[in-house]
Amino acid sequence: MAKRIDVSDLNIYYGNFLAVENVTVSIEPRSITALIGPSGCGKSTFLRSLNRMHEVIPGARVEGKVVMDGQDLYAPDVDPVDVRQHIGMVFQRPNPFPTMSIYDNVAAGIRLNNKKMKRADLDTLVERSLRGANLWNEVKDRLDRPGAGLSGGQQQRLCIARAIAIEPDVLLMDEPCSALDPISTLAIEDLMTELKERFTIVIVTHNMQQAARVSEQTGFFNLSGVGQPGRLIEFNSTEKIFSNPDEKATEDYISGRFG
Numbered sequence: 001m002a003k004r005i006d007v008s009d010l011n012i013y014y015g016n017f018l019a020v021e022n023v024t025v026s027i028e029p030r031s032i033t034a035l036i037g038p039s040g041c042g043k044s045t046f047l048r049s050l051n052r053m054h055e056v057i058p059g060a061r062v063e064g065k066v067v068m069d070g071q072d073l074y075a076p077d078v079d080p081v082d083v084r085q086h087i088g089m090v091f092q093r094p095n096p097f098p099t100m101s102i103y104d105n106v107a108a109g110i111r112l113n114n115k116k117m118k119r120a121d122l123d124t125l126v127e128r129s130l131r132g133a134n135l136w137n138e139v140k141d142r143l144d145r146p147g148a149g150l151s152g153g154q155q156q157r158l159c160i161a162r163a164i165a166i167e168p169d170v171l172l173m174d175e176p177c178s179a180l181d182p183i184s185t186l187a188i189e190d191l192m193t194e195l196k197e198r199f200t201i202v203i204v205t206h207n208m209q210q211a212a213r214v215s216e217q218t219g220f221f222n223l224s225g226v227g228q229p230g231r232l233i234e235f236n237s238t239e240k241i242f243s244n245p246d247e248k249a250t251e252d253y254i255s256g257r258f259g
């Protein structure tokens, strides 16, 4: 079930380095939120803080709140592994488990959560996930072949199938199309539009046309100089950001004047 995320006063550190400063934003359920901005402004860092992946880096930590449907994800009694089951992630480079079969790639997360699931139920879930990722028709006759044997675009859809198989509430996507050709990119964009009916989606992208095509809301991050923290400069409807942004820096960035 798609859920809403409310971030308040979030500071994100790598050791003593403040990488992202003072972000307050609300991410709506059943919609796509795009994060754009120049390299190094903290988009990926912010994304990873939403499902507590940031803290797997030694010395990395956050201050502030990330609340999903009323639950503070950084409260002391919350298990980060549990958070990552509810907030799934898809990365820039498709990363299927290379020697595992297509079937096992999709089943991997389900098996971790539910070791005793019957084979027939698992088959149903794997098929549903592959259909959900628009990959079923291409792989249904070779489910036992290695995931690494698929094309890049198919591998990325396999990773999306793996992510949605455990029925998360939120899907985080960090430049999911940057390693893909234009046709595969459009396939993933169509898929995102379908998935937003069921999931809250947050995507980091360098491709402004992509942000404009797929998202309802856009956040523009920027930094004032090397070594300075990234900040969320403007968060607005995608239509407004790309037609009449409030901030000059947003306008300069989307019109290609820097970044």
Ligand SMILES: Nc1ncnc2c1ncn2[C@@H]1O[C@H](COP(=O)(O)OP(=O)(O)OP(=O)(O)O)[C@@H](O)[C@H]1O
Binding pocket: 014, 017, 019, 037, 038, 039, 040, 041, 042, 043, 044, 045, 046, 057, 230
């Ligand atoms: N593992 C890390 N350890 C220390 N600093 C890091 C680490 N990862 C990122 N940073 C720093 O945090 C800041 C934000 O980086 P981040 O990768 O989040 O930016 P980004 O906007 O996603 O960049 P890009 O668009 O190039 O991917 C940068 O100054 C970066 O050097």
